[in-house]
Amino acid sequence: EVQLLESGGGLVQPGGSLRLSCAASGFTFSNYAMTWVRQAPGKGLEWVSGIRGSSGSTFYADSVKGRFTISRDNSKNTLFLQINSLRAEDTAEYYCARSQTIGELLLHFDYWGQGILVTVSS
Amino acid sequence: DIQMTQSPSTLSASVGDRVTMTCRASQSVSNWLAWYQQKPGKAPQLLIYKVSNLQSGVPSRFSGSGSGTEFTLTISSLQPDDSAAYYCQQYKSYWTFGQGTKVEIK
Numbered sequence: 001e002v003q004l005l006e007s008g009g010g011l012v013q014p015g016g017s018l019r020l021s022c023a024a025s026g027f028t029f030s031n032y033a034m035t036w037v038r039q040a041p042g043k044g045l046e047w048v049s050g051i052r053g054s055s056g057s058t059f060y061a062d063s064v065k066g067r068f069t070i071s072r073d074n075s076k077n078t079l080f081l082q083i084n085s086l087r088a089e090d091t092a093e094y095y096c097a098r099s100q101t102i103g104e105l106l107l108h109f110d111y112w113g114q115g116i117l118v119t120v121s122s
Numbered sequence: 123d124i125q126m127t128q129s130p131s132t133l134s135a136s137v138g139d140r141v142t143m144t145c146r147a148s149q150s151v152s153n154w155l156a157w158y159q160q161k162p163g164k165a166p167q168l169l170i171y172k173v174s175n176l177q178s179g180v181p182s183r184f185s186g187s188g189s190g191t192e193f194t195l196t197i198s199s200l201q202p203d204d205s206a207a208y209y210c211q212q213y214k215s216y217w218t219f220g221q222g223t224k225v226e227i228k
Contacts, residue, residue, distance in 0.1 A: 035217065037166075037219075044207075044209065044219060044220070044221045044222045045158075045160075045166060045209050045211075045219040045222070046219065047211075047216065047217040047218065047219060050216065050217070059216055061216075062123070095165055095166070099213075099217075100171075106213060106216070106217070107154075107171070107172075107213055108156035108168060108171040108172075108211065108213055109156070109158075109166075109168060109211075109217075110168050110171075110177070112165040112166055112167070113165065114164075114165055115165055
C-alpha cells in the first residue's frame with residue numbers, strides 16, 4: 001500500500017525557516033517524481049515544487065522560486081521541502097504527492113499525503 | 123504559464139441530478155488534464171486522468187471529456203457522498219490547478 005506521511009510543520013515567525021519531510025512507503029521511491037502542493041485556509045490548490053525520481057531535476061512555481069528548495073533522499077525514501085524567509089502568505093496545508101511519469105513526461109498525481117499545516121505568524 | 127479557469131465556482135444540485143462543471147485552459151494542454159475531488163479536511167484524491175480515464179476505485183457515475191482548452195467533468199447521478207470541491211489540473215507544462223468548483227447537495 002502506497003503511503004505518504006508529511007512532518008515538520010508548525011508555527012513559525014515571519015522571516016523564519018522550516019523543513020518539511022514526506023516519508024514514502026509501499027513503492028519504489030526512486031522511480032517516481034514527487035511534488036509539493038499547498039492550500040491556504042479556505043483556498044484552492046497551488047502546486048509549489050517538483051523533483052524527478054532519479055535525476056533529481058527540480059521545478060518551482062514562480063511564487064516560491066528562490067525561497068523554497070525541494071530535495072529527496074532515495075536511500076531513505078524521503079522527500080523534503082526547505083522553506084526560507086517565510087511570509088504570512090505561506091500559511092497553508094502542505095501536501096506531498098506522487099507524480100506518475102512516462103519516460104520524461106510528468107503526469108498526474110495519483111497518491112497524496114494527509115497534509116501538514118504551516119502557520120506563519122508573530 | 124498555463125492558467126486554468128473553472129466554472130461555476132459553486133454548484134447546488136439534488137441527489138440524482140446530472141451535474142456538469144467546466145475547466146478551461148489559457149492555451150492547449152492537449153489531453154494532459156486530470157480531475158481531483160477534495161472533501162473538507164481531507165487530502166485531494168485523483169478521480170480522472172488524461173481527460174477521461176477513471177482512476178481505479180472511482181465510481182462510474184464520474185466521467186470526463188474535452189480536448190485542447192475546454193474540458194468537462196460530469197456526475198451522471200449526484201450522490202450525497204459527492205459533496206466536495208473538484209479541481210482540474212493541467213500537466214502539459216509542469217502542473218497548474220483550477221480554482222475549484224464546490225458541489226453542494228440541496
